[in-house]
Amino acid sequence: MPAENRGLRVTRAVAAGFDGHAAAALHPDLRTFTADLARPYGLPLREDLLDAGAGHDYGEMGAALLERALPGGEPADLLILAFSSPDVRPAAPASLRLSSHCPGQPTAFAVCDQGSAAAFTALRLAAVHHRTGGCRRAVIVLAEQSALHHEAPEPVDLPAGHRAVVLVCEDAPGEGLxxxxxxxxxxxxxxxxxxxxxxxxxxxxxxxxxxxxxxxxxxxxxxxxxxxxxxxxxxxxxxxxxxxxxxxxxxxxxxxxxxxxxxxxx
Missing domain, CATH: 3.40.47.10 (Thiolase/Chalcone synthase)
Structure with missing residues (x-):
């Protein structure tokens, strides 16, 4: 008898915007880190944004949505954070922080530096992981915040606001994503x-x-x-x-x- 065909499917999705800013946006490490990155390219800092503490923390944003995405406390096996614009906590991996807030404390990592394709890469990696048999539930956290703390070298489309989306992907009969x-x-x-x-x-x-x-x-x-x-x-x-x-x-x-x-x- 042939084995049942199973795949990973997106079963739930929650999204929310976030007002204000995170405390991390006022931490002096953000200025130091951004200055180190921008200096070799001759890009000036956005002192107005740094002084105002503009920006939000992807760990905080994602954690606020995890309880809504997993209301019954269902454990996850995998958590992937994907983003395009920089976080305001560059020295603290947000994916690992999110894992500690997620039921099951899943294996966690981040995908970035791929523009809008990063979200799709995260889903593809979750599907590949599912095929190994070690992932019955994956959580994909997608986040963007509106503050870029240095001048951009060319025109870019910056987010109008801080926003996060959590996708819950689960093992299910039939074809997967x-x-x-x-x-x-x-x-x-x-x-x-x-x-x-x-x-x-x-x-x-x-x-x-x-x-x-x-x-x-x-x-x-x-x-x-x-x-x-x-x-x-x-x-x-x-x-x-x-x-x-x-x-x-x-x-x-x-x-x-x-x-x-x-x-x-x-």
């Missing part, structure tokens, strides 16, 4: 690729687009994330639209890195 990434520097061509992929899923499949992709058009039946949250926007939309009764395609395009990423939820 699928992540696909391709090099695609052109946003309009990226959107055409997404439309083709969505069409192959059938007429009942939903399509969620990041604000970056929807700038090139919104196909009939698709929904687009609001501008202002370049990393968490489409995942906030997923938290509002997650529905196990129909397939979903989630898509984002990172213009600076020329990467198109998609997530298929069967």
């Amino acid at each position: 699928r992540v696909h990434r391709q090099d695609q520097p052109d946003g309009a061509r990226a959107l055409r690729s997404v439309r083709d992929e969505h069409r192959r899923l059938g007429p009942d499949a939903g399509l969620l687009l990041s604000a970056a992709l929807s700038a090139h058009g919104v196909p009939d039946g698709a929904e687009a994330a609001r501008p202002g949250q370049p990393f968490t926007g489409v995942w906030t939309l997923l938290a509002d639209r997650l529905d196990a009764r129909r397939p979903l395609l989630v898509a984002d395009h990172d213009r600076r890195l020329g990467l198109l990423s998609t997530l298929t939820l069967p």
Whole structure:
């Protein structure tokens, strides 16, 4: 008798914005660390943001959502923090702090330096880990905060606010989530690729687009994330639209890195 086909599925998603700032944003280590990073590139510090203590702590933001994401205290086997904009606690790995707040104290690490693709990489790694048999529940924490404490070397889309999303992925019968990434520097061509992929899923499949992709058009039946949250926007939309009764395609395009990423939820 053939073994039952099982996969990792996104079963829950919660999202929230955060006001104010974290105490860590006023810690002198943030100024020292940022200055060390920016000095070789001749980038001046944003003294106004450092003096005001602007910015939020990814550990605090994620911990505030974990209880909502795991209300019954279900233990997780894996926790991955993914982010694009820098944290305000550079010397303290937020993923390890989050593990201590998560039931089960799961294995934890972070994914960064991949732009918007970091969220998709985290999900792909969780699916790979699941296939080893050592992960029945994974928690993906996605976070962005709005303060960049040095001048950017080129124009960048900074978040309008501090926001975090937690995705709970669990072992389930049937096909699991699928992540696909391709090099695609052109946003309009990226959107055409997404439309083709969505069409192959059938007429009942939903399509969620990041604000970056929807700038090139919104196909009939698709929904687009609001501008202002370049990393968490489409995942906030997923938290509002997650529905196990129909397939979903989630898509984002990172213009600076020329990467198109998609997530298929069967």
